[in-house]
Amino acid sequence: MTFWKSLFAAPGTPAAAGRPREKEILLAEKPYRNGETQQIYFSTSRDIDLYELEELCLAVGWARRPHRKVRKAIENSFLVVSLWLERGAQRRLIGFARATSDHAFNATLWDVVVHPEFQGQGLGKTLMDQIIRELRQQDISNITLFADPQVIGFYQQMGFLTDPEGIKGMFWYPR
Amino acid sequence: MTFWKSLFAAPGTPAAAGRPREKEILLAEKPYRNGETQQIYFSTSRDIDLYELEELCLAVGWARRPHRKVRKAIENSFLVVSLWLERGAQRRLIGFARATSDHAFNATLWDVVVHPEFQGQGLGKTLMDQIIRELRQQDISNITLFADPQVIGFYQQMGFLTDPEGIKGMFWYPR
Structure with missing residues (x-):
């Protein structure tokens, strides 16, 4: 975090079987205008508006995806994390990630x-720090992802390694 | 399959919610000795003896893992596949793989x-063909894995690509 300051962690709601507990953490608070403040929250709730998520994904140039499939993917991810900007009564989704996992050894980050x-502003780093913390709390030690070329450096700064011991990420797509 | 001949597919048992149906397929049958035959079966049952799986993994030089975690990983994999050699009343585990997934877009193969x-004998190819078929039947189109250097060529023959469009597999391990 560069200008956002971590404040406190709030206890979460009971979780679905075998999954991390849902939680919300106030990451940062600062003056906004007219004496108002704005807050940034990290959340592990799966209660994500699919239109809002779509808007976020379109903003970074990703392709539109059927909501039915996105809903299914969120339901069946091991961990779903999001960043929220709160200004007064307004709450806006500004970050997202999710992980599939076997709940034991491996997790893979998507989206x-x-x-x-x-x-x-350091929010990507904050998001990743929180994801790694959540997965480590679940005793998952092999955290993997597939990085587009322009973000490889970012993940390397987070401690991710490319091709360790010659291991290669590989993809199969329908012909 | 090089010398094994595919014979028929048997219907499976009802599946857990959202997962592929369990099935067993007779892949090959040939004479053994004393007029006996031997069969090779492909199965998607999760009913795997953990000692037998451990023996298989140790045979290829993998590290021993706690059965508690292996059990959890199998329970929480989207797809678990295995190959069995049957000779008379004896049934032996000779192949295994599993996949984590969000049940919608992505699957990642492990073990x-x-x-x-x-x-x-072409059994690795048969195993992979069956895995891809199962995942495609679930409408999952992005099948990923992390390949050790010595098996990259094998997966390339199966149609897997390394680093497509510069996308890199990355790993985070606890420090």
Whole structure:
């Protein structure tokens, strides 16, 4: 976090079987205008408006996806995390990521995104720190992802390694 | 399959919510000795003896893992597949793989193994063909894995690509 300051962690709601407890953490608070403050929250709730998520993904240039499939993917992810900007009564989704997992050894991150307006403020790093913390709390030690070329450096700064011991990420797509 | 001949597919048992139906397929049958035959079966049952799986994994030089965690990983995999050699009343686990998934877009393969005694007969290819077929039946189109250097060529033959469009597999391990 560069200008956002971590404040406190709030206890969460009971979780679905075998999954991490849902929680919400106030990451940062600062003056906004007219004496108002704005807050940034990290959340592990799966209660995500699919239109809002779509807007976030379109903002970084990703392709539109059927909501039915996105809903299914969220339901069946091991961990779903999001970043929220709160100004007064308004709450806006500004970051998202999710992980599939076997709940034991491996997790794989998908759909890691921070809204372009909020990039360059350390929020991506904060998001990743929280994801790693959540997964480590679940005793998962092999955290993997598939990085587009332009974000490889970012993940390397977070401690991710490319091709360790010659291991290669590989993809199969329908012909 | 090189010398094994595909014969028929048997219907499976009802599946857990959202997961593929369990099924068993007779892949091959040939004479053994004393007029007996031997069969090779492909199965998607999760009913795997953990000691037998451990023996298979140790045979290819993998590290021993706590059964508690292996059990949890199998329970929480989207797809679990295995190859069995049947000779009379004896049934032996000779291949295994599993996949994590969000049940919608992505699947990631883990623990793909064929016993060294049965390598070089096309069984790895058969196992992968069946996995891809199962995942495609679930409408999952992005099948991923992390390949050790010595098996990259094998997966390339199966149609897997390394680093497509510069996308890199990345790993985070606890420090």
